Amino acid sequence: MKRKYLDETFLRDVEEYQIEKIETPEEYIVFKHFLKVKEKYEESHTGKNRCLRDNGYYMIEYLPKGKNYTVRSFIDKNKKVLRNYIDLVEKSGIEEETGKLYYDDMYIDIVEDIIEGKPRIQVRDFTDIEKAQMEGKITQEEVNSAYLQMLNLIDDIEERKIKYLRINPKKRLEEIFNKTNIITRYKKVEEAQDR
Numbered sequence: 001m002k003r004k005y006l007d008e009t010f011l012r013d014v015e016e017y018q019i020e021k022i023e024t025p026e027e028y029i030v031f032k033h034f035l036k037v038k039e040k041y042e043e044s045h046t047g048k049n050r051c052l053r054d055n056g057y058y059m060i061e062y063l064p065k066g067k068n069y070t071v072r073s074f075i076d077k078n079k080k081v082l083r084n085y086i087d088l089v090e091k092s093g094i095e096e097e098t099g100k101l102y103y104d105d106m107y108i109d110i111v112e113d114i115i116e117g118k119p120r121i122q123v124r125d126f127t128d129i130e131k132a133q134m135e136g137k138i139t140q141e142e143v144n145s146a147y148l149q150m151l152n153l154i155d156d157i158e159e160r161k162i163k164y165l166r167i168n169p170k171k172r173l174e175e176i177f178n179k180t181n182i183i184t185r186y187k188k189v190e191e192a193q194d195r
Helices: 126-134 140-158 169-177
Strands: 002-005 014-023 027-037 041-043 050-053 058-064 069-075 081-094 101-115 118-124 185-187
Touching: 014 169, 027 169, 050 081, 058 169, 069 169, 081 140, 101 126, 101 140, 118 140, 126 140
Parallel strands: none
Antiparallel strands: 002 101, 014 027, 014 185, 027 058, 041 050, 058 069, 069 081, 081 101, 101 118
16 A cells, blocks of 8 residues: 655745634544646546646645545636546554554545536556556555455445535635634645655
């Protein structure tokens, strides 16, 4: 498994940002506001180039307690969701040694792009899980479990059973970033992860 930290994800090429973390009884939530990026983050998996991170864009990352997934929402400057990125995870929580929010990535990702108001689901990183198995990082049993979890999650996404896909991001972002007394502003971190 590959350990990832929510304080560091998708901050490569980000020079200045705001970040806030909240813990509820059910989850950890990390809010990011990208103030100044060195370079836009664009993807063309949907058949055309789409900007997913630029000056003024946002990201909300949900880390549910006791669940086998995380949800990362890419949000534009108008507070509209562009993409929901669901990572399958083996475990997650607060790392004892560092106090950081983490998750252990199981290599398979489910991407829900919102195009013209309609969701489009894709599964990503099959080659990553195959490579991890060949390198002995995960077992066949773990691969089988990941595929089963993936199928169950796709059903839950399509049926909107995952509450994070039903949340109004505009309201949440305004609740967080309009309270200027709680804003923490950061400059670029050296060891930022992009995924």
